[in-house]
Amino acid sequence: MSTYLPNDDMASFSRVLSKSKHIIAVAGAGLSAASGIPTFRGAGGFWRKYDAISLATPEAFRNNPSRVWQFYHYRREKALQCEPNPAHMALAAFSNKQIREVLAPRSTFTLITQNVDGLSRRALDSIPSSVPGIDIDAGAIDSQPVLLEMHGRLFDVVCTSSACGHRELNFTSPIVPALAGTEKFVEAADIEPEIPTTDLPRCSKCGALARPGVVWFGEVPHYLDVISKLVDKADLCIVVGTSSTVYPAAGYASEVQDHGGKVAVFNLDRSEGDEDADFLFLGPCEKTLPAALGLKKD
Ligand code: APR
Ligand code: ZN
Numbered sequence: 001m002s003t004y005l006p007n008d009d010m011a012s013f014s015r016v017l018s019k020s021k022h023i024i025a026v027a028g029a030g031l032s033a034a035s036g037i038p039t040f041r042g043a044g045g046f047w048r049k050y051d052a053i054s055l056a057t058p059e060a061f062r063n064n065p066s067r068v069w070q071f072y073h074y075r076r077e078k079a080l081q082c083e084p085n086p087a088h089m090a091l092a093a094f095s096n097k098q099i100r101e102v103l104a105p106r107s108t109f110t111l112i113t114q115n116v117d118g119l120s121r122r123a124l125d126s127i128p129s130s131v132p133g134i135d136i137d138a139g140a141i142d143s144q145p146v147l148l149e150m151h152g153r154l155f156d157v158v159c160t161s162s163a164c165g166h167r168e169l170n171f172t173s174p175i176v177p178a179l180a181g182t183e184k185f186v187e188a189a190d191i192e193p194e195i196p197t198t199d200l201p202r203c204s205k206c207g208a209l210a211r212p213g214v215v216w217f218g219e220v221p222h223y224l225d226v227i228s229k230l231v232d233k234a235d236l237c238i239v240v241g242t243s244s245t246v247y248p249a250a251g252y253a254s255e256v257q258d259h260g261g262k263v264a265v266f267n268l269d270r271s272e273g274d275e276d277a278d279f280l281f282l283g284p285c286e287k288t289l290p291a292a293l294g295l296k297k298d
Contacts, residue, residue, distance in 0.1 A: 006265075006280040013279050013292050016262050017104050020236035025091060026252050027113040027120070030241020030268060034085040034286040037078060037117050041243045056216045065209060066195040072212040073175060074183040076154045079117040080173055087240065087266075088123035090290040095146045096127060103294050108144045110230050112223075114242060114249050116154045116214045120147055150221040150249065156213025159203035166205040167213060175201050221248065235261040241285050244272040253277070266292070 007013075017023075029039035054060060061068045084092070091111050093099050100107055113120050124147060157175070159166040174180040178199035185192045201210040215221050227248075231237075237256040244250040253263040254273060264279035265271065266288050274280050281288040290296040 005282075006275070006277045008279065008281055010281075010292055013264055013281075014103075014294060016236065016264075016278070017293070020104050020262070021107050022230070022233045023104060023107055023109045023236045023238065024230050024234045024252070024256070025109070025111045025238040025240055026242060026249055027091070027111060027115060027240045028242025028244075028249070029115060030285060031087055031091075031113070032082070032085070032115055032117050032119050033241065033268075034087065034284060035082040035117075035119055037082055037115075037119070039241075039243075041245070056214070057218060058216055061211055061216070065197055065200055065211075067192060069179060069195070069200050069212070070182045070186055070192060072154065072214070073179040074186040075117075076175065077173060077183050079119070079154055080171070082117070082119065084119045084123035084126065085286045087286040087289045088119050089126075090293050090295045091120065091240075092123035092127045093295050094293050095124060099295075110145050110148060112148045112150055112227055112230070112249070112252070114151045114246065116149065116151050118149075118153055118155055121149070145223075145226060148223045148227060150215070150223055150227065152212075152214040152222060154212060154214060157201055157203075157210045158213040159206060159208050160211050161203065161206055161208035164203060164206040164208060166203050168204060170201075224248065227252070231255050232259070237261060237263045238289075239263060239265045239267075239271075239274075239277070240289060241267060242271065244274075264292070 029037070033039055055068055055071050094103070095109055095111065100109060111120055155169055155171050157168055157170045176199060178195045182193060197209055202208065203210045231252050234256045237253045239253050242249065244253070250272065254276065257263050257276065262278040264281070265274045265277040266281045266285040267274065268284055269282065281292060
């Protein structure tokens with residue numbers, strides 16, 4: 001990695017921000033780090049004990065749904081204990097048209113997150129004046145989506161029967177009695193109970209085995225068509241707390257730059273491709289992002 005550091009001047013970033021018309025943010029696990037959710041590849045990443053590739057695949061689920069459900073149950077319980085941090089709140093505030101009108105007049109903004117923890121959605125929900133009438137999902141293609149959770153959601157539960165395919169939001173804790181307390185085993189890397197599939201989460205419509213509604217390795221992320229249109233027209237891409245190693249998200253910043261847009265990276269450490277960024281703000285995004293967006297509370 002080169003030792004050249006791109007611009008870290010907040011004032012010149014503010015000038016670029018104020019002139020941008022189509023802004024996207026691409027977020028990763030570092031956005032939620034300050035909330036207490038471990039990242040995948042940085043310090044404290046719990047994937048090091050439990051290899052992401054080995055658990056986050058359709059094959060792993062087919063071979064051992066009990067283990068994979070215990071892992072996702074652990075992540076659901078963790079996410080439920082955590083709160084959005086100032087970086088989530090800054091992005092949520094920036095999603096508000098009235099607030100953005102001051103910082104980047106007549107601009108659009110969409111947050112594209114790889115995170116499945118639901119914290120960005122909770123941050124949006126907690127902003128009282130959150131723009132009414134704007135669909136925060138990609139459902140309505142014509143309206144600008146505010147938030148795209150491209151890797152799915154820990155609290156989505158999806159039927160494994162292709163004939164059914166029922167999907168529902170489920171915040172129940174624990175999701176089924178058989179998973180209660182198993183997060184302790186996972187945390188301690190202890191021996192784990194084998195839960196019969198009949199006691200694992202089942203589809204509420206057809207009774208088939210249900211799976212976590214997250215995008216596993218080898219599966220296609222959500223909203224790719226919508227995202228590709230947003231990337232094509234973006235003139236500013238804000239990259240927050242991602243190692244930029246997992247595609248397609250890792251490629252969005254350079255696509256924006258390729259057609260003349262600017263890129264600003266917010267990361268605790270150096271990350272993949274950041275030497276090409278126009279701006280690089282090294283440090284915790286829960287501090288740098290509110291400041292850079294002009295939303296810092298003093
Ligand atoms: N502020 C800013 N950046 C931070 C912070 C923080 N407080 N804490 C950690 N980071 C940075 C790390 O330096 C690292 O570059 O966040 C990044 C987290 O990277 P990963 O753990 O690789 O997470 P992510 O990029 O989201 O991973 C992408 O990989 O395992 C899959 O599907 C999973 O969505 C995930 C995808
Ligand atoms: Zn079903």
